[in-house]
Amino acid sequence: MILLKNNTLFLWPSDRILVWVLRFCAVIAAMIVFLILLFLLNESIPVLKHVGMSRFFFDSTWSPTEGLYNLLPMLWGTLFAMVGSVLIATPLGIISALFCHFYAPKPIAHIYRQIIQLLAGIPSVVYGFWGLVVLIPLIGQIQPPGPSLLAGILILTIMILPTLALSADASLANVPSSYLKGSAALGLSRWATIRGVVLPAAKSGLFTGVILEIGRAIGETMAILMVCGNVVQTPKNIFEPMRTLTANIALEMAYALGDHRSALFVSGLILMLVITGLVICAEILSRKIIYD
Amino acid sequence: MFRLFSILVVAIFSNPLSWTITKAYAAKNKIILTGSSTVAPLVSEIAKRFEIQHPGIRVDVQSGGSSRGIADAKQGLSDIGMISRELKNEEKELFAFTIAKDGICIIVHKNNPVSTLTDPQIIDIYTGKISNWKQVGGKDAPITVVSKAEGRSTLELFLNHFKLKTTEIKSQVIIGDNPQGIKTVAGNPNSIGYVSIGSAEYDFENGVPIKLLPVSGIIANRKNVKNGSFPLSRPLNLVTKIKPTGLIKEFINFSSSKDVNDIIKEQYFVPVAE
Numbered sequence: 331m332i333l334l335k336n337n338t339l340f341l342w343p344s345d346r347i348l349v350w351v352l353r354f355c356a357v358i359a360a361m362i363v364f365l366i367l368l369f370l371l372n373e374s375i376p377v378l379k380h381v382g383m384s385r386f387f388f389d390s391t392w393s394p395t396e397g398l399y400n401l402l403p404m405l406w407g408t409l410f411a412m413v414g415s416v417l418i419a420t421p422l423g424i425i426s427a428l429f430c431h432f433y434a435p436k437p438i439a440h441i442y443r444q445i446i447q448l449l450a451g452i453p454s455v456v457y458g459f460w461g462l463v464v465l466i467p468l469i470g471q472i473q474p475p476g477p478s479l480l481a482g483i484l485i486l487t488i489m490i491l492p493t494l495a496l497s498a499d500a501s502l503a504n505v506p507s508s509y510l511k512g513s514a515a516l517g518l519s520r521w522a523t524i525r526g527v528v529l530p531a532a533k534s535g536l537f538t539g540v541i542l543e544i545g546r547a548i549g550e551t552m553a554i555l556m557v558c559g560n561v562v563q564t565p566k567n568i569f570e571p572m573r574t575l576t577a578n579i580a581l582e583m584a585y586a587l588g589d590h591r592s593a594l595f596v597s598g599l600i601l602m603l604v605i606t607g608l609v610i611c612a613e614i615l616s617r618k619i620i621y622d
Numbered sequence: 623m624f625r626l627f628s629i630l631v632v633a634i635f636s637n638p639l640s641w642t643i644t645k646a647y648a649a650k651n652k653i654i655l656t657g658s659s660t661v662a663p664l665v666s667e668i669a670k671r672f673e674i675q676h677p678g679i680r681v682d683v684q685s686g687g688s689s690r691g692i693a694d695a696k697q698g699l700s701d702i703g704m705i706s707r708e709l710k711n712e713e714k715e716l717f718a719f720t721i722a723k724d725g726i727c728i729i730v731h732k733n734n735p736v737s738t739l740t741d742p743q744i745i746d747i748y749t750g751k752i753s754n755w756k757q758v759g760g761k762d763a764p765i766t767v768v769s770k771a772e773g774r775s776t777l778e779l780f781l782n783h784f785k786l787k788t789t790e791i792k793s794q795v796i797i798g799d800n801p802q803g804i805k806t807v808a809g810n811p812n813s814i815g816y817v818s819i820g821s822a823e824y825d826f827e828n829g830v831p832i833k834l835l836p837v838s839g840i841i842a843n844r845k846n847v848k849n850g851s852f853p854l855s856r857p858l859n860l861v862t863k864i865k866p867t868g869l870i871k872e873f874i875n876f877s878s879s880k881d882v883n884d885i886i887k888e889q890y891f892v893p894v895a896e
Contacts, residue, residue, distance in 0.1 A: 393788045395772050463809055475766040475794040476810055560771065560796035571794055581798045585659050585773035587687055 370599045377592035386596055392562045392578075394590035401597055403564040407572040408604070410479055410565060411554065412547040415486035420540055422487075423494030430495075431502045432520060432528075443499065450492035458556035461485045466557060473569040477559030480568040485553045490543045497542060501535020502528060534616065541612050548605060551576040575601045652680045653873055657691020657704030660724065660775035661858045665704055667885045668721075668877050675876075679869065692716070695861050701870050703861040706775060717866065718859040721877045722891040725819040725855035726776050727842035729804065731811040732831035736760040739835055745784050747814060750792030755812065768806050768815030769793035776800075780816050783854050800890055801825075808832050819847055819855075820890035847892045858891065 381399060389400035426446070430439045461481055470476030505528050513523040559571025560581060575597045583594055655665055662685035669681035688705040692713055695703030709718050728744060730736060736758055739747070746752040747765055756762045769791050770777035781788065795813070797803040800821040807815045808830050819842055822834055834842040837854050846852035866874050876882065883893040
């Protein structure tokens with residue numbers, strides 16, 4: 331058989347099959363995003379048609395059973411909680427990765443890494459429960475009522491910290507050892523090496539870590555639902571309760587009907603648009619920061 | 623999923639030819655129930671047990687609100703409607719069967735010295751006119767008002783009883799389900815909330831630091847919900863257009879028998895069957 335063939339290299343077109351399988355998989359992965367978007371649009375259209383988009387931003391409050399659909403306070407809530415937690419978690423996460431990589435003795439670094447990994451694996455509802463029974467009473471003593479934006483920020487910080495610490499750790503490990511040797515040969519101190527060589531080299535990896543962290547902060551639902559108080563209002567200070575878009579969906583979806591249900595899909599749609607916007611911003615920023 | 627299915631059901635029933643076929647088929651080994659989203663989860667669980675005991679029978683439970691339950695039962699779109707209230711006067715031609723009762727109670731932290739609140743006081747607390755426990759005879763501390771998310775049946779019952787609107791309520795915490803509400807109140811000595819009586823009583827008996835306040839002077843417990851004296855309660859009813867016979871009668875009897883009391887208690891409702 332083999333002798334009869336002209337080209338023995340392509341007896342079985344395994345490469346072509348593989349390519350098509352890979353293409354198919356890639357299309358599926360890409361399609362999921364579009365299907366979700368389509369589904370959200372399809373479910374939101376009934377309410378968008380007879381209520382209109384503007385009322386989701388200019389109504390007096392969110393009270394769908396009375397026909398009021400303002401989502402703006404919850405959008406602010408989502409953004410405040412996200413920005414607050416990212417601002418705290420980012421330096422902490424990067425510093426912890428630096429400690430783990432350059433300062434900690436090997437055995438301690440090993441144990442430390444395991445602990446961070448464990449922290450990343452704890453289900454969010456456990457964090458939420460801890461927040462409910464420990465954190466909220468503590469905050470309540472400082473400034474009642476207790477469930478507040480601050481509680482949300484703190485819980486989110488604890489939750490996204492391991493994500494960032496682990497990805498920062500991985501990107502520090504990816505810095506070529508020749509760089510480190512070079513800087514050692516120049517006689518640079520450890521801190522000078524980190525500041526002048528490691529951080530610039532690991533910049534894109536760290537940036538990806540921050541994006542992942544933002545994504546998790548925006549998407550988190552259960553823990554936030556348990557500690558934030560869920561009152562629909564734009565928080566004026568960090569001790570006031572507030573509700574995020576994700577918590578809004580989780581709280582009300584189970585019993586929502588008709589327009590109310592549709593309006594919840596609009597919150598999902600807005601959430602999706604916010605994340606898309608952030609990803610685009612991140613992309614533009616990263617081009618500027620990293621490649622210029 | 624649910625929407626697709628309801629479209630399908632409507633499509634089948636709107637076609638006059640298939641209508642008779644489906645109807646005949648439905649009468650034989652399928653029961654369709656539609657209505658209240660409070661009753662639907664309970665009936666779904668009861669239906670599962672009913673299906674196990676009656677192989678080959680399908681029980682189809684769809685939620686959509688009490689008004690849909692009434693409308694569908696009247697028009698024959700469902701075999702049984704589910705409503706979370708009494709029949710209104712203009713609906714008296716329907717047959718109603720109470721399978722369980724739902725009651726909500728006001729809870730505060732165990733260490734709160736306040737042991738009774740009048741209805742106007744509760745209204746003032748929930749509308750923000752009273753914001754310190756001192757004003758109702760407690761210690762000098764701000765009140766943390768815990769309310770429920772929109773669409774929840776407990777909220778609806780609470781609002782109906784106190785003649786309030788959702789927008790009038792000024793709360794500091796909004797919760798989803800009953801356990802979350804109880805944990806919130808148990809964790810905050812200055813809070814007040816309302817939850818399903820079944821779940822509050824269960825947690826209270828198991829040592830959770832909460833206190834059930836009487837409403838209009840009537841003690842909040844399952845017994846008073848059952849005998850109808852507790853004001854913040856309502857019946858969960860199954861309704862039919864004609865006097866139930868055959869399989870439908872069997873299902874209604876099963877749902878109101880004590881064989882399902884464990885399911886009813888699991889969902890924090892109060893069983894009525896002895």
